[in-house]
Amino acid sequence: DAGVTQTPRHEVAEKGQTIILKCEPVSGHNDLFWYRQTKIQGLELLSYFRSKSLMEDGGAFKDRFKAEMLNSSFSTLKIQPTEPKDSAVYLCASSGDKISAETLYFGSGTRLTVL
């Protein structure tokens, strides 16, 4: 059974570049979340979609981070322009399982390094 798929697994960018991270949620899930994880800040919520509608646009992350969900099976997170402080693991998660509706299923993450 297909879980949450994230690509690429690793990304290296120069400061100022634009990068796009991709996520395919579990089929049939209605909710999709983007988080960023660092040792210092922990897991920070970047964006949240419910049935493709943007419910949370990330507050402090709004200016350079933009998440989109063009259809129910695909989401992107664009960071433009990248800065070294954006180096982190970016995790996508989906929920909406019939048995446990609110449980988040995480992808393997994208490790971003900004030089």
Place this chain on the structure above:
Amino acid sequence: QQKVQQSPESLIVPEGGMASLNCTSSDRNVDYFWWYRQHSGKSPKMLMSIFSNGEKEEGRFTVHLNKASLHTSLHIRDSQPSDSALYLCAARRANNRIFFGDGTQLVVKP
């Protein structure tokens, strides 16, 4: 402002011992808690969830919730080296945003 606070930051217990982890939300709009476990280099996986006052047990894991104080705790009995991981507490606000604490790093020493 951190909405979910976890303690301790790190914990070392001997194999076979009891590990107790704590989590409190400073947001009165929270209505649901989870505990996730994240092994090194892996993604978080849900361990247990709780939304009613009281206690819930699954195998070696017991979770408590006090809704009045918005405090939950996770207890692991007969801890095993394979339990060594980062334990993350998550809380859901009424608008369905899910926030995580910074985690407790558990090390179980053989």
